């Protein structure tokens with residue numbers, strides 16, 4: 241049983257930042273917080289669960305665990321991606337166990353029912369008795385896989401598990417508006433990445449909310465990221481305009497990687513006077529973005545347990561040309577640099593998780609100048625919990 245009433249938590253978070261109190265420990269350490277978060281926070285927004293190229297071929301299936309809910313992403317013969325509950329409609333077998341290419345059909349290994357990549361139930365052997373694969377009373381059309389609302393953005397796959405969030409385009413619009421000031425939607429279609437040297441994953445022993453809180457603020461830059469702080473110091477970081485479902489920070493001092501006098505290709509139309517601008521927004525609940533003139537990274541969080549989160553990172557570059565051998569050293573330099581920055585953050589979030597077991601801490605106090613983005617996220621979480629449980 242949670243000690244604090246959600247409505248009280250929400251009220252304390254609505255104070256000015258200097259007086260606000262953060263989410264209490266129980267939201268990070270009590271077992272029920274994990275399923276609560278899935279049912280009322282991450283599952284009611286739009287959460288990133290994969291990169292589209294994780295399904296590299298047509299007729300591909302990719303099983304995903306979303307906070308204990310088994311899902312499967314399919315890519316059909318026309319390259320359309322869909323997300324379904326990963327369970328057979330008959331006796332509830334977990335369907336796809338491993339990522340694999342299929343012949344256009346997902347077959348349940350129990351009684352051999354088959355599903356098309358669009359979820360339709362196709363084959364139902366002996367459903368009407370031996371050798372009879374139909375039955376007049378059996379409604380095949382109702383036996384398809386149960387689809388989960390999904391959207392593709394920046395080549396990443398997002399889901400709304402609850403099915404009742406606003407449309408993805410509306411959810412993300414304030415962020416795309418910020419993007420549009422730097423690059424057009426057409427220019428963004430140029431982003432491309434490779435499997436070989438554009439990706440990494442990291443496991444963090446903390447509740448999923450703590451990496452979000454950490455990513456949102458630049459206050460820790462001088463202490464946790466001394467190298468990054470040399471080129472992009474705290475005083476050139478600024479808060480992004482916060483919106484309903486996100487916030488974050490930016491840097492006015494991004495320096496493009498130069499190797500042997502060569503730079504990576506730039507996004508078409510990026511304003512010449514903003515070459516050094518980079519923005520680092522979070523799309524709540526779990527998507528971190530880094531947008532630069534010459535690359536884009538996305539990190540999404542996969543919460544695997546109350547106190548364990550896997551961070552999936554992918555960097556994209558501008559056009560296929562940027563993926564050629566000439567730019568291999570640039571890609572390696574950027575992947576190494578970002579991996580090292582993200583790794584530097586791990587000790588901080590893991591020690592915040594440990595600290596959440598202290599009865600001497602119940603939400604903490606905030607810096608009025610530095611912690612507004614963190615408070616905004618806490619408010620968002622509290623609001624989701626209040627709205628979706630009432």
Ligand code: FES
Pocket residue numbers: 328329330331332333348349350351352353
């Ligand atoms: S449980 Fe899948 S076909 Fe029977």
Ligand SMILES: [Fe+2]
Pocket residue numbers: 454455460464465581585
């Ligand atoms: Fe950091």
